[in-house]
Amino acid sequence: MMRKYIFLIVIFSALVVSCKEDTLPKPKAMLRLEYPDSTTVNFVASKYSFDYNALAKINKKNESAVTVGYPRMNGSIFLSYKPVAGNLNQLLSDAQKLSYEHAAKADNILEQPFVNEEAKVYGMFYDVKGDAASQSQFYVTDSTEHFLTGSLYFSVKPNYDSILPAAVYLQEDIRKIMETLRWEN
Numbered sequence: 001m002m003r004k005y006i007f008l009i010v011i012f013s014a015l016v017v018s019c020k021e022d023t024l025p026k027p028k029a030m031l032r033l034e035y036p037d038s039t040t041v042n043f044v045a046s047k048y049s050f051d052y053n054a055l056a057k058i059n060k061k062n063e064s065a066v067t068v069g070y071p072r073m074n075g076s077i078f079l080s081y082k083p084v085a086g087n088l089n090q091l092l093s094d095a096q097k098l099s100y101e102h103a104a105k106a107d108n109i110l111e112q113p114f115v116n117e118e119a120k121v122y123g124m125f126y127d128v129k130g131d132a133a134s135q136s137q138f139y140v141t142d143s144t145e146h147f148l149t150g151s152l153y154f155s156v157k158p159n160y161d162s163i164l165p166a167a168v169y170l171q172e173d174i175r176k177i178m179e180t181l182r183w184e185n
Contacts, residue, residue: 053070056173121178
């Protein structure tokens, strides 16, 4: 009698095991985040103006410090204005130094010059790759009176793979700020 139970258990186990499909590993997937197309709004300060994404919120601390915040992405573009008064070389050096302070954590920093002769806006855009605190830095100047720097930061621990989609989206907004920047007289 015991042999019958053992035989039935073996047969039942063989049927259960043989009915399973082969286990296949799941393919690697990338998180797909889609952000809405942006419409722009004009911002005017006493020394400059630019267009920015209507989804952002402007926080003007004073004439020299403006934050373009993106609450849905936990990101902000911090802008800082300084007048040029014989100190252009120092301002350029400080802006470049700030960008390269992230080199310790960055995998790469790509420099992209920016020139808008018509509006007298000249500058540099730094695209920071890797787990750095800031994913983008930039500066623009007219070389005689105005100097504006900007930095992109997220309110989360840097993890390049996780913030890459948001960083790319906000880098486009930074480029829009640079392209539409006009100096006020």
